[in-house]
Amino acid sequence: MSPLTADFRVPAGMPVVANLGMGVDSSAYAARWLTDPASRGFDLDQLTFLIAAVGEEYGTTHRLMEECLFPLIARHRIRTVTVARKGHSTAEGYLVLDDTRTPTRLRTRPADEAAAAPVTLGERMLQAGTLPQVSRDRRACSSWIKHFALDSWIKDNVGGAPFVHVIGYSAEEPERSQTDLLKNRGHRRPDFPLQRWGWGRQRCEDFLLETFGRRFVRSCCGFCPFQGTKVGREALVERWAAEPDLALRALLIEHSALVHNERALLFGSTAAYRVVADAGLNDVLAAHQAQLAAQRWAIYEVRRIYWPHSQHGPAKKGQAWRSVRAVATGSLSRMTAELPRAAAAHGGTPVIDRHGITRVPLLTPTAPYPAVEHFLALGPALAADKQRKEFERGWSQVAGPARARAGQPRGPIGLAA
Numbered sequence: 001m002s003p004l005t006a007d008f009r010v011p012a013g014m015p016v017v018a019n020l021g022m023g024v025d026s027s028a029y030a031a032r033w034l035t036d037p038a039s040r041g042f043d044l045d046q047l048t049f050l051i052a053a054v055g056e057e058y059g060t061t062h063r064l065m066e067e068c069l070f071p072l073i074a075r076h077r078i079r080t081v082t083v084a085r086k087g088h089s090t091a092e093g094y095l096v097l098d099d100t101r102t103p104t105r106l107r108t109r110p111a112d113e114a115a116a117a118p119v120t121l122g123e124r125m126l127q128a129g130t131l132p133q134v135s136r137d138r139r140a141c142s143s144w145i146k147h148f149a150l151d152s153w154i155k156d157n158v159g160g161a162p163f164v165h166v167i168g169y170s171a172e173e174p175e176r177s178q179t180d181l182l183k184n185r186g187h188r189r190p191d192f193p194l195q196r197w198g199w200g201r202q203r204c205e206d207f208l209l210e211t212f213g214r215r216f217v218r219s220c221c222g223f224c225p226f227q228g229t230k231v232g233r234e235a236l237v238e239r240w241a242a243e244p245d246l247a248l249r250a251l252l253i254e255h256s257a258l259v260h261n262e263r264a265l266l267f268g269s270t271a272a273y274r275v276v277a278d279a280g281l282n283d284v285l286a287a288h289q290a291q292l293a294a295q296r297w298a299i300y301e302v303r304r305i306y307w308p309h310s311q312h313g314p315a316k317k318g319q320a321w322r323s324v325r326a327v328a329t330g331s332l333s334r335m336t337a338e339l340p341r342a343a344a345a346h347g348g349t350p351v352i353d354r355h356g357i358t359r360v361p362l363l364t365p366t367a368p369y370p371a372v373e374h375f376l377a378l379g380p381a382l383a384a385d386k387q388r389k390e391f392e393r394g395w396s397q398v399a400g401p402a403r404a405r406a407g408q409p410r411g412p413i414g415l416a417a
Helices: 024-035 059-076 121-128 140-157 174-183 193-197 201-212 233-242 244-260 272-278 282-293 332-345 391-406
Strands: 016-019 047-052 079-085 094-100 163-166 188-191 297-309 313-330 358-363 371-380
Touching (some): 016 024, 024 059, 024 193, 047 140, 059 233, 094 140, 174 188, 233 244, 233 272, 244 272, 244 297, 244 371, 272 282, 297 332, 313 332, 313 391, 332 358, 332 371, 371 391
Parallel strands (some): 016 163, 047 079
Antiparallel strands (some): 079 094, 297 313
């Protein structure tokens, strides 16, 4: 189905499911609908607000929802459903954390404290030893943690019936709505009200300020990489200073990722720890060192295969396959003492990289591709062992000649756990 036009009326009885992302854009269209009936084009009994809880939102997001938007929604008795991804595997499904017409609290955990909490994106990042994967037109982190739960609920509750699906892309984001339309199929009728109204971010902020007397801010995880732009850096520092626990979470996630990939800076070309240091948040840095010291540590063996680029051939790096394995775990002091012995056994020498992480380079990738990378690294024991089924076959194919040239032993690295 095509998107709605400026002059429209949703057929009576057709469900309207509106993704409420809790940030500036979606809060603006929700507030306008509830204060300006002529802006809607449907009856409120057709509307459901659908929220995907991530579990690591800023406290400001909770306060703005609970003190501003939720009272307005409750006054009009709009069904509001909060969902979350249940676990790391899609087979585990999703949880409904709240389903009410009078929302008062933003729930990111089950009301029953004894019930299992849903997985968070931060837990996913730490288990994988990586960072949120983003690009201009794709947010893999949102797809994993939010879209899965949202789409699953819609499938279970709307089924194959025609419905309007509302997303808060602003007038400044036409490429995002176009991407959505390209993927749209069947009974779903997408609507982008802010684009129909010509509302950009500033107009949304102004409207919310006029309506609630409060300045709304971006809703995101404390470690969201989109916060690190030059424009957003000042606001990021203010938020981290106000909520240091979320800054510490971001620093831990980045440190774990850097152990496995020294190019894994949270903000692309800028490290989160550098943002904290440059801002003079010395208490946060000290707390970060303390949280690292309190972890169980591991010596990780990391291997990568870089395949040739699918279009540009062996001169350019293409897809990478990664293998991560903890070859030993224990206290920081024990792992620090163990690493030189492992390095010597495999012809390597420990070095401290620019991030302060101790690693042992064993094979360094160079063109032409395919090529391999192999190193040991010392880090918190947070990432799980993982590799694809085909990895060893590919490694044997590519790494054999490289290891022979480097004079590296062919046997696997093994240490006492």
